[in-house]
Amino acid sequence: MSALRLSRIFASTAFATTAALGFAVFSSLATADRAEAAGEVIVGLVTKTEVNPYFVKLRQAAEAEAKKKGLKLIARFGKFDGDNEGQVAAIEDLISAGAKGILVTPNNSTGMLGIIKKARDAGILVIALDTATDPADAVDATYATDNFEAGVKQGTYAKKAMGDKKPVLAMLDGTPGGTVDTFRHNGYLQGFGIKEGDPVIAGSAITNGAQDKGQTGMENLLSKNGDINVVYTINEPAAAGGYAALKSFGKAKSVMLTSIDGSCQGVKDVKSGKVAATVMQFPYKMAVAGVDAVAEYAKTGKKPSGFINTGSELITDKPMPGLDSKDTAWGLKNCWGGE
Template structure:
């Protein structure tokens, strides 16, 4: 009987270990034996799509190379109470004694207190993709200066309108969430860049109310179709990032027979653009090096953990790509990523 009880106890213990290992939560890990001091939390807004996927890959591969386990926490685009859920991820990292936290804050002020609390607990926090209102509330920001990137997009669009002889009309902007710091900065920048090139003729153009779709293409498609119907002088659309706006805008242009007639400038490379090149549903894009953002986030977070001084801002440049060059550009990005990971 005693032998039976010992055997049963051993089996139960083995099962508990297996269950614990199986519930790791979808993150790449290195062999650190579960040491919290070798664990990093990586909290993107989402982790799907041609922008977020390479970023996650860069972060995962860099963490593994440096001997850290990376725990990736995020939520679906249309998640209810998304802000609160992501703040909960920060609190979880603090409770678990993580070595460092990297987060793309969805809102510039709501994340201030939990990030400061993490810092007070001795856990360095790096923001990426979007930043906080007060730079002193985090260790560093890695990513694009979204206002400057937006300005580049606005300048390129204005140059194209002038080249096409278009000197008046309505302009639409489509984004995931108007309250996101990235979207606010990009919209501010593109309007400034547009005015910089268009000059006095800027007054001949009207920016319509910004569309937000929570990354749901059907929503942006329907709303843009409404704007096209109500504004016969619509000449230009900006989509400010993510698959929802990208797809929604291109589908609206197709359904309203406006492909190639309304210019469309987008944010970030995605293979989705290739479907709109031939019929003119995409005119040009500015692209961020998402994979490199992931790499730089982890490299600098580990430096901070090791007590090394890092810059408060680590900028990642953007590149403008005309529609005719998007396919070749996509191939170059794929080759660059392969070379970087070898």
């Protein structure tokens, strides 16, 4: 191939790349210009993933509240649980788009500190939903479940429900590096009355909160230790995967699963006996409170601050003495705090 032809190819490629980048920047700026011209206030929402039902509910609640408040919602998300780079890029885009406030569920509690600071330095209100940053004051405020408390509730229930049985515990964890995973895991251990490294723990698996990884992780743990009789799960998709694995091993009725989330499907799984208990959290409340805070900031300049606990409830049809809980009938009426 001639040097002249190569130079033309490179020139064409460079032009196409530059044009694509220019179009992306132009699109963001055009969005901001249109919003400003229309007098709209932009609120950004950046969730961990697009497909997890929990974050779908968070987005739906934010969309409904933004419409109610007359705000323009721009929703972005990571490609998978743990996609820190994707979330950073999403916030960059929202800064360029002229967002007044950004609501974010960080995939990595320390991995987004730089971009969050950039947004706040630009006068943007930044609120963490569901997952706290580390340090917590990296954002203006956090609206979330007290995940350590939720873990304690799950662990305390599991311990009481085991009765006199000798526990052989498997742990289906989430994504390392996130405060949600750490707090729930450690809270469960405290509620169960054990510490990290206790011989009661037969093993653990990283699931990233996904059903397929929950199933694979549970299968691997059962292959190594067939005596497992109690399972901690980071969330209900991981629990669903864990249950599928237990069923394939013929252990669905002899092993107790507990979880955290409180989705309508999760409550149905408690009702059917697949899961002994789940701890319900309220993403609807988080999203509504976050959008309302941005609306207030746009109107008055007032910012929220600190950690705001949106609460949790233990859901089970097999209550344990001394533990506050709600049954699945209540759970189905209140799953995730609103429909």
